[in-house]
Amino acid sequence: MSYSVLEYMYRDAGNWKTHGVALLLGNVGALEATIRSCLDPGALFVPEQVLLPGLHRRHWTQxxxxxxxxxxxxxxxxxxxxxGKEDAELHPLIGSTMEVAALFLEARGRWDVRCSRYLREIYSGWVG
Structure with missing residues (x-):
């Protein structure tokens, strides 16, 4: 079995950054080009729409x-x-590269901020 790592980050409007990674089952193959073709300008997407966890809570804690x-x-x-070797502790498995690619393709041009857990955190009064 082979695995891939998807790297992404949350960058707030003040340019403060929090990095994240997700472990996927399967080879990289042409997946990166597929994902890039689905992103909004600036390589942006809503992670919860494609099985990835949002990084807001980690960002706020950081x-x-x-x-x-x-x-x-x-x-x-x-x-x-x-x-790579540096990824030995990565878990849990988010899904397969094919599943994630299909979700990115489904969301292309239709990124929906209402899918973001961030909005629920804001409106429910997040406590740190």
Whole structure:
């Protein structure tokens, strides 16, 4: 069995960044080109729409604040690569490369911020 790592990040409007990775079952193959063809300008997407966890909570914890006016629902696609030794502790498996590619294709041109858990966190009064 082979695995891939999808790298992405959350960058708020103040340019503060939080990086994330997701473990996928399958080879990189042409998946990166497929994903890039589905992104909004700036390589943006809504992670919850494609099985990926949003990075907001980690971002808020990392920078010691909660939701604020710099936040938004979009994340940035960084790239896709084969699993390396540095990824030995990655878990859980998010899904297969084919499943994720199909979700990106389904969302192309229809990224919906309402899918973001971020909005629910904001409107439910996040407590850090």
């Amino acid at each position: 920078y010691g604040d909660g939701p604020n006016d710099l936040d938004h629902a979009f994340h940035e696609f960084v790239g896709l690569r084969d699993v």
